[in-house]
Amino acid sequence: MSVTIKDIAKIAGVSPSTVSRVVSNHPRISQETARKVKAIMDQLGYHPNMMAKSLVSKTTQTIGIVLPRPAEELFLNFFFGELIRGIVTQATRAGYDMLMTTATSDSNELDAISRLVLGRRVDGILLLSSRTSDPIIGFLKQQNFPFVLIGRSDEFPDVLSIDNNNIQAAYDATGHFIAQGHKRIGFISGPPNLVVSQDRLAGYKKALKEANLPFNQEWVLEGDLLQQSGFRAMSFFMSLPDRPTALVIFDDLLAFGVLRGLTELGYDVPQDISIVSFNNIPLSELASTPISSVDIGTYQLGYTASQSLLRVVQDEPLLQNHIIIPHRLIVRESSINPSIRRTDSK
Amino acid sequence: MSVTIKDIAKIAGVSPSTVSRVVSNHPRISQETARKVKAIMDQLGYHPNMMAKSLVSKTTQTIGIVLPRPAEELFLNFFFGELIRGIVTQATRAGYDMLMTTATSDSNELDAISRLVLGRRVDGILLLSSRTSDPIIGFLKQQNFPFVLIGRSDEFPDVLSIDNNNIQAAYDATGHFIAQGHKRIGFISGPPNLVVSQDRLAGYKKALKEANLPFNQEWVLEGDLLQQSGFRAMSFFMSLPDRPTALVIFDDLLAFGVLRGLTELGYDVPQDISIVSFNNIPLSELASTPISSVDIGTYQLGYTASQSLLRVVQDEPLLQNHIIIPHRLIVRESSINPSIRRTDSK
DNA sequence: ATGGAAAGTGCACACGTTTGCGCAAATTGG
DNA sequence: CCAATTTGCGCAAACGTGTGCACTTTCCAT
Numbered sequence: 185m186s187v188t189i190k191d192i193a194k195i196a197g198v199s200p201s202t203v204s205r206v207v208s209n210h211p212r213i214s215q216e217t218a219r220k221v222k223a224i225m226d227q228l229g230y231h232p233n234m235m236a237k238s239l240v241s242k243t244t245q246t247i248g249i250v251l252p253r254p255a256e257e258l259f260l261n262f263f264f265g266e267l268i269r270g271i272v273t274q275a276t277r278a279g280y281d282m283l284m285t286t287a288t289s290d291s292n293e294l295d296a297i298s299r300l301v302l303g304r305r306v307d308g309i310l311l312l313s314s315r316t317s318d319p320i321i322g323f324l325k326q327q328n329f330p331f332v333l334i335g336r337s338d339e340f341p342d343v344l345s346i347d348n349n350n351i352q353a354a355y356d357a358t359g360h361f362i363a364q365g366h367k368r369i370g371f372i373s374g375p376p377n378l379v380v381s382q383d384r385l386a387g388y389k390k391a392l393k394e395a396n397l398p399f400n401q402e403w404v405l406e407g408d409l410l411q412q413s414g415f416r417a418m419s420f421f422m423s424l425p426d427r428p429t430a431l432v433i434f435d436d437l438l439a440f441g442v443l444r445g446l447t448e449l450g451y452d453v454p455q456d457i458s459i460v461s462f463n464n465i466p467l468s469e470l471a472s473t474p475i476s477s478v479d480i481g482t483y484q485l486g487y488t489a490s491q492s493l494l495r496v497v498q499d500e501p502l503l504q505n506h507i508i509i510p511h512r513l514i515v516r517e518s519s520i521n522p523s524i525r526r527t528d529s530k
Numbered sequence: 531m532s533v534t535i536k537d538i539a540k541i542a543g544v545s546p547s548t549v550s551r552v553v554s555n556h557p558r559i560s561q562e563t564a565r566k567v568k569a570i571m572d573q574l575g576y577h578p579n580m581m582a583k584s585l586v587s588k589t590t591q592t593i594g595i596v597l598p599r600p601a602e603e604l605f606l607n608f609f610f611g612e613l614i615r616g617i618v619t620q621a622t623r624a625g626y627d628m629l630m631t632t633a634t635s636d637s638n639e640l641d642a643i644s645r646l647v648l649g650r651r652v653d654g655i656l657l658l659s660s661r662t663s664d665p666i667i668g669f670l671k672q673q674n675f676p677f678v679l680i681g682r683s684d685e686f687p688d689v690l691s692i693d694n695n696n697i698q699a700a701y702d703a704t705g706h707f708i709a710q711g712h713k714r715i716g717f718i719s720g721p722p723n724l725v726v727s728q729d730r731l732a733g734y735k736k737a738l739k740e741a742n743l744p745f746n747q748e749w750v751l752e753g754d755l756l757q758q759s760g761f762r763a764m765s766f767f768m769s770l771p772d773r774p775t776a777l778v779i780f781d782d783l784l785a786f787g788v789l790r791g792l793t794e795l796g797y798d799v800p801q802d803i804s805i806v807s808f809n810n811i812p813l814s815e816l817a818s819t820p821i822s823s824v825d826i827g828t829y830q831l832g833y834t835a836s837q838s839l840l841r842v843v844q845d846e847p848l849l850q851n852h853i854i855i856p857h858r859l860i861v862r863e864s865s866i867n868p869s870i871r872r873t874d875s876k
Numbered sequence: 877a878t879g880g881a882a883a884g885t886g887c888a889c890a891c892g893t894t895t896g897c898g899c900a901a902a903t904t905g906g
Numbered sequence: 907c908c909a910a911t912t913t914g915c916g917c918a919a920a921c922g923t924g925t926g927c928a929c930t931t932t933c934c935a936t
Contacts, residue, residue: 186648186650188891188892188893189892189893190892190893198915198916199915199916199917200892200893200894200916201894201895201915201916201917201918202914202915202916204892204893204894204895205894205895205914205915208894211913212912212913212914212915213913213914213915214913214914214915217914217915229648231644231645231648231649232649232892232893233585233649233650233891233892233893234649234650234651235581235584235585235590235650235651235891235892235893236585236891236892236893236894236921237892237893237894238581238893238921239579239581239582239585239891239892239893239894239920239921239922239923240892240893240894240895240920240921241893241894241921242921244581246629251618262608262611264611265608265610265611265614272597272630272631272632273632276631276632276634276642277634281629281630281631281646281651282629282630282631283592283627283628283629283630284618284627284628284629284630285618285622285627285628286618286619286622288622288623298577299577300627302532302575302577303577303578303579303580304532304579304580304581304922305580305581305627411812411816440813440816443816444815444816466757467786467813467816469790470757470786470789470790470813470817470818471816471817471818472816472817472818472819473818534921534922534923535922535923536922536923544885544886545885545886545887546886546922546923546924547885547886547887547888547923547924547925548884548885548886549923550922550923550924550925551884551885551924551925553923554924557883558882558883558884558885559883559884559885560883560884560885563884563885578922578923579921579922579923581921581922581923582891582921582922582923582924583922583923583924584891584923585890585891585892585893585921585922585923585924586890586891586922586923586924586925587891587923587924588891650892
């Protein structure tokens with residue numbers, strides 16, 4: 185049995201209300217009573233029961249995140265760990281805890297969310313990925329429940345969101361190859377239902393167009409977030425009679441798969457084929473050929489998202505509805521082809 | 531305002547008690563009433579308020595984890611993401627959520643724990659790392675609060691724990707070099723206050739001893755969990771007049787740092803120096819020289835720990851107090867030195 | 877028919893807090 | 907010195923749910 189406010193009250197010879205007011209530093213409590221009650225609390229090791237507190241205050245000091253797919257697939261990608269690192273750091277600093285649950289399949293993700301929301305377990309929700317069409321957003325809006333989206337929603341443009349400018353990011357990455365004189369640039373995309381996949385594809389197309397390079401549908405493949413699909417995409421590209429000389433790849437883990445496959449097949453990176461990818465996980469620079477990658481400030485993304493959510497939850501004014509975290513192309517060996525360079529400078 | 535049990539009761543023309551019994555499938559409720567009440571619940575979209583439920587049932591359907599250090603340092607290492615992946619997957623399957631918080635410094639970790647425990651926010655706690663001396667364990671035991679330790683406690687041998695046999699693991703890794711004829715084998719350890727660091731060091735010593743190789747204190751360095759310290763350790767080793775030909779390294783991330791440093795200095799792995807490390811993060815095989823690593827079943831570690839904890843929480847019998855997850859040395863290029871091989875087979 | 881058990885439901889209280897309101901005592905100002 | 911205000915505290919209700927107990931009704935066996 186843990187010690188309650190009533191126990192304290194009884195011993196201190198005051199009413200439970202008074203004890204409650206002491207813990208919440210109510211102004212109309214005398215110095216003396218406060219001291220006496222606090223002493224007893226310390227002595228008995230009192231800690232407020234958060235469940236009771238939440239029940240009446242209708243607030244939980246907790247934010248929720250729902251991992252968008254079975255966690256198993258998800259955490260394989262370093263990206264999410266980094267995101268969560270940002271979130272939990274900020275939340276903790278602000279005195280909030282983080283409740284994490286996961287959908288066991290794509291279909292019951294909404295169930296998982298409503299368990300948290302309608303069960304009043306959390307004060308706000310952080311959405312970790314944005315799909316092109318997402319019933320969850322509609323649900324949360326309808327419930328008028330505080331949430332922040334990491335990513336972007338085309339369906340609901342007024343939703344609070346933290347994102348990168350992924351169009352620009354892909355534009356930069358592709359432009360990096362164009363500047364080197366590459367004419368045949370392929371693209372390995374992410375899951376097609378993610379907004380970020382579409383944005384990066386759009387940036388790729390935009391760069392090609394501005395450089396008057398033809399867009400070749402055969403040079404665009406879909407991947408997921410795992411190495412294997414990078415490997416598969418690579419195999420396909422290399423089997424083409426007219427294959428690209430450079431690849432823009434949706435994610436570092438995919439790029440690792442591509443790199444590995446190319447090496448196994450005896451191709452040289454960046455000599456035979458150059459690659460650049462996104463997210464810049466810490467190990468990109470430690471690959472057999474250090475991988476050029478667009479750093480999207482993953483940690484910052486999570487940290488800022490948590491910060492915005494807590495602002496909303498606490499009814500503080502939000503400076504802007506959409507925050508863009510800056511990106512930066514980190515050029516490493518995988519995307520600098522010396523031979524092409526030479527051709528250029530001639 | 532969300533719909534409560536009372537609302538349902540009023541509409542259905544029954545008492546709140548009856549509704550409560552319907553949701554919990556109490557046997558002594560007539561089929562008819564149950565159907566009627568359930569229909570109304572569906573129609574109004576009833577969801578039980580978990581806070582109220584927890585208050586009376588004294589159970590939260592939640593397990594807690596406290597990240598042992600500031601989350602920032604922690605998640606940089608892939609290991610923890612993998613661990614959490616195992617935990618959250620199992621917990622979700624069992625119908626539990628996971629509450630995550632973090633200590634903002636080493637000193638207030640106990641505060642973070644007691645917030646969860648004494649605030650009755652969680653039903654059980656998972657301890658992610660085991661230090662040689664840890665006040666948290668004493669606290670939890672004294673509170674008689676359910677918890678499971680990932681690792682091992684020498685102070686409290688009866689504590690429920692999930693661990694690897696790290697002594698054997700390091701013994702195997704070291705033995706792998708000894709078998710190849712290496713005589714000068716160095717060791718880069720982890721944080722000295724972790725039990726796992728000590729175990730692996732012990733396994734290393736044991737292997738040396740059995741092979742009648744001298745133990746050289748100069749060849750044992752302490753690192754942390756980050757690349758940089760791997761780099762530093764490597765620099766030191768290479769500056770020695772009489773330096774090791776093989777290194778056993780506490781963690782993959784450290785190994786990445788070592789590998790990178792060696793490459794930068796123009797040394798060849800495994801020719802000039804062979805390395806083997808622990809944890810086998812997915813990227814180990816994708817390093818410039820694929821890194822040999824002892825796979826400790828990280829995901830399994832988390833999954834099993836969560837499973838054990840939930841058993842305890844639900845008062846189910848536990849089959850054993852200490853579970854050992856098997857390890858396996860994955861040999862890759864970084865630890866196979868062809869030249870030494872040749873010498874051996876002659 | 878009759879007694880006893882079983883089924884079905886409601887009452888009232890409990891869980892540990894917060895908070896509006898009321899009241900007495902202390903303080904203030906003219 | 908008295909009225910008006912302020913200060914300090916307790917009462918009681920509320921938050922949404924669970925559950926022991928009692929009560930009525932139905933069922934079954936004798």
